[in-house]
Each structure stands twice: as structure tokens, then as C-alpha cells.
Amino acid sequence: MAARVVGRAGRLALVVRSSAVRLQSRLHGSTGLRSGSQANFFPPLEDAMLPSGSFNNRMALITGGGTGLGRAMTATLSQLGAQCIIASRKLDVLQRTAEEISSQTGNKVHAVQCDVRDPQAVSQCVDQIEALTGLPDVIINNAAGNFVCPSERLSPNAWKTITDIVLNGTAFVTLELGKRLIQNQKGASFLAITTIYAESGSGFVVPSASAKAGVEALYKSLAAEWGRYGHRFNIIQPGPIRTKGAFSRLDPTGAFEKAMIDRIPTGRLGTPAEIANLAAYVSSNYASWMSGAVIRFDGGEYVSLAGEFNELRSVTPDQWKLLEAMIRKTKGS
Numbered sequence: 506m507a508a509r510v511v512g513r514a515g516r517l518a519l520v521v522r523s524s525a526v527r528l529q530s531r532l533h534g535s536t537g538l539r540s541g542s543q544a545n546f547f548p549p550l551e552d553a554m555l556p557s558g559s560f561n562n563r564m565a566l567i568t569g570g571g572t573g574l575g576r577a578m579t580a581t582l583s584q585l586g587a588q589c590i591i592a593s594r595k596l597d598v599l600q601r602t603a604e605e606i607s608s609q610t611g612n613k614v615h616a617v618q619c620d621v622r623d624p625q626a627v628s629q630c631v632d633q634i635e636a637l638t639g640l641p642d643v644i645i646n647n648a649a650g651n652f653v654c655p656s657e658r659l660s661p662n663a664w665k666t667i668t669d670i671v672l673n674g675t676a677f678v679t680l681e682l683g684k685r686l687i688q689n690q691k692g693a694s695f696l697a698i699t700t701i702y703a704e705s706g707s708g709f710v711v712p713s714a715s716a717k718a719g720v721e722a723l724y725k726s727l728a729a730e731w732g733r734y735g736h737r738f739n740i741i742q743p744g745p746i747r748t749k750g751a752f753s754r755l756d757p758t759g760a761f762e763k764a765m766i767d768r769i770p771t772g773r774l775g776t777p778a779e780i781a782n783l784a785a786y787v788s789s790n791y792a793s794w795m796s797g798a799v800i801r802f803d804g805g806e807y808v809s810l811a812g813e814f815n816e817l818r819s820v821t822p823d824q825w826k827l828l829e830a831m832i833r834k835t836k837g838s
């Protein structure tokens with residue numbers, strides 16, 4: 506009897522596995538995109554969500570605002586009326602972005618060179634900002650460094666480089682601005698961009714995971730401590746959104762993109778404009794009661810990776826009939 510059950514279960518497992526493979530290749534074809542499925546239910550919207558003028562007379566600092574997601578956040582805030590300052594190491598990149606965005610929106614975007622790893626450079630950058638626009642109302646700590654690497658291959662300097670940019674850089678910018686804002690009795694919205702694996706940890710990006718977890722602890726702690734000075738601290742954890750900076754360092758051959766899209770329940774990557782809308786909302790006065798929040802923004806990837814039984818998505822209705830019959834037959838333990 507036991508042998509018959511094992512034999513039947515084994516055959517069923519084979520059927521389930523081979524039809525899962527057929528299903529996978531039907532879903533993804535050779536493009537690696539799930540066109541014709543969930544992605545059609547959840548298409549991205551690209552236009553600015555908040556009413557025009559939502560950031561009139563407001564100053565916003567975006568670190569790493571010259572490229573990728575930081576650039577998209579700058580474009581949205583500028584379109585909504587903010588005067589923006591973008592800061593990072595590469596002045597030429599910043600200047601090009603600043604000119605492109607302000608010529609589209611008509612609002613000034615300033616470019617300020619700053620290596621966030623260096624507290625003195627951060628202090629000088631804030632001096633420059635004060636002279637240009639006054640202290641900002643909105644601070645987005647978006648600058649980061651990362652690359653995939655087995656941890657046994659990491660040098661001390663590799664560890665230091667990533668944790669300096671991500672954790673120390675965010676702390677230097679936040680503390681320098683926070684202290685000056687407190688002195689000037691001016692409140693502000695601070696937003697940190699972390700990642701979904703700040704919560705779970707992740708192999709192969711261990712310095713980034715450790716530093717982003719530190720950033721989350723920093724922001725949650727300051728939300729509690731500095732609310733009394735009129736500061737709000739929030740966190741967005743993005744899932745995968747295609748940028749040159751991230752994808753060239755995390756999936757340099759493109760070999761993992763298909764698997765990544767497969768596990769995202771909404772069937773696609775996020776877009777820079779989508780996260781820019783969320784960042785704008787969190788940084789706006791519409792969110793003035795939001796502080797200490799951690800917002801996961803990942804198309805469902807995190808829960809999809811976490812659930813023990815989520816692989817059962819590949820079981821077909823016919824296979825479920827068989828499985829259910831087997832389960833119902835099982836009486837007692």
C-alpha cells in the first residue's frame with residue numbers, strides 16, 4: 506500500500522514538474538517578459554501623480570540625483586514646483602541632468618559636487634546649499650554603492666567602500682542637515698531609499714544589505730527622536746527597477762533578469778517614474794502624518810520570495826484535482 510502511494514506521488518511530482526516547465530516556457534518565451542499576463546493588469550503610469558504646484562516654494566536635496574532613480578525623483582519634484590539640488594561625486598553628470606530637467610520644467614536645479622563618505626565634504630556641500638537656496642524642506646538620501654560579490658572575495662576596502670557610501674554617507678548628510686535645521690527651527694521631510702533585502706538580508710550583496718539595514722535603524726530611530734523638531738523620517742524599499750547603475754553591477758550579463766521577473770507577482774520590473782511618484786508623495790505635505798514608515802515597493806517580490814508554498818503557482822487545475830483527491834483520502838495521521 507505504502508509503495509503504491511509513494512509510486513503515485515512520485516509520478517504526480519514528475520507530472521507537476523514537467524508541466525511547470527511547459528508553463529514557464531509558455532509564459533516567458535524567449536523575451537523573458539510575461540507579456541499577456543499579470544503585467545497587462547498592472548501597467549505603469551508615468552505622469553506626475555500630485556497636483557501641479559505641490560512643491561512650490563520648497564527646496565529639495567536629492568543625493569545621487571544625477572542618475573537613475575534619483576534623477577527620476579528630481580524630475581518629478583521639479584515638475585511639481587520644487588527647487589532641487591542634486592549632489593554626488595561626478596559634477597559633469599550632475600550638471601547635464603540639472604540642465605536637462607530645468608529646461609523641461611522651468612524650475613531651477615542646482616548641481617553640487619559631494620562625496621558623501623567625507624563628512625567635511627558634506628559640511629561644505631551644506632554650506633553651498635545654504636548659500637544657493639537656504640536649508641532644504643525635503644531631503645532624499647538616495648546615493649548608494651553596490652556590486653554582487655561572494656563574501657569570501659571581499660577585501661576590507663570593498664566592505665568599507667560600500668558601507669561608507671550607504672550607511673556613513675546617509676548618516677553624515679542626515680546629521681549635518683538635521684543639526685542645522687534644528688538650529689534654524691525649520692522642519693523637514695527626510696526619506697531614505699533602501700532595498701527589500703535590508704529586512705531579509707541577502708547573500709552576495711552583504712555590505713549593501715548590512716549598510717541598508719543600518720540606514721533603516723537610523724531613520725526609524727530619528728523618526729522617534731526628532732519628531733519634536735518638526736522632522737519626518739521615512740523609508741522606501743524598492744524592488745528591482747532597471748537603472749544602468751544597479752543592473753550593470755548586480756546583473757552584468759543580464760542572466761538573472763528573467764528569473765527576477767518570474768518571481769514578481771505583478772509580472773514586471775518597476776519604473777523610475779513610479780518610485781518618483783511615491784517619493785514625491787512621502788516627501789509632500791499630503792504625507793505630513795507619515796513618519797517612521799517603511800514602505801516596500803516591489804511588485805510583490807518580497808512576499809513571493811518568502812512564502813513556503815508559493816511554488817505551487819505552477820500546479821495546473823487538473824493537477825489540483827488529483828492533489829485534492831489524494832489529500833482528502835488521507836484520514837488521520
Ligand SMILES: CC/C=C\C/C=C\C/C=C\C/C=C\C=C\C(=O)SCCNC(=O)CCNC(=O)[C@H](O)C(C)(C)COP(=O)(O)OP(=O)(O)OC[C@H]1O[C@@H](n2cnc3c(N)ncnc32)[C@H](O)[C@@H]1OP(=O)(O)O
Nearest residue numbers: 649650651652654660662663666700745750751755756761
Ligand atoms: C539575482 C539578482 C539579479 C539581478 C539583480 C538586478 C537588479 C537589481 C535588483 C535589485 C537591486 C537592489 C538593490 C540595489 C542597491 C544599489 O545600491 S544599486 C546602485 C548601484 N550603483 C552604484 O554602485 C553606483 C556607485 N558605484 C561606484 O562608484 C562603484 O561601483 C563602487 C565600487 C561602489 C565605488 O567606486 P570607488 O571608485 O570608490 O571604489 P573602487 O576604488 O573602485 O573600489 C573600492 C574597493 O572595492 C573593490 N571592488 C570594486 N568593485 C568590486 C567588485 N565588483 N567585486 C569585488 N570587489 C570590488 C575594489 O577592488 C576596492 O577594494 P581594494 O582593491 O581592496 O582597494
Ligand SMILES: NC(=O)C1=CN([C@@H]2O[C@H](COP(=O)(O)OP(=O)(O)OC[C@H]3O[C@@H](n4cnc5c(N)ncnc54)[C@H](OP(=O)(O)O)[C@@H]3O)[C@@H](O)[C@H]2O)C=CC1
Nearest residue numbers: 569572573574593594595620621648649745746748750751
Ligand atoms: N535600481 C534598483 O533596482 C534599486 C535601487 N535601489 C536603491 O536606489 C537608489 C538609487 O539607485 P540607482 O538609481 O538604481 O543607481 P545609480 O547607480 O544610478 O545611483 C546611485 C547614485 O549614487 C551616487 N553616489 C555613489 N557614490 C557616491 C558618493 N560616494 N557620494 C555621493 N554620491 C554617490 C552616484 O553618483 P556619482 O557616481 O556621481 O557619485 C549615483 O548617482 C540607491 O539607494 C539604491 O540602493 C534599491 C533597490 C533597487
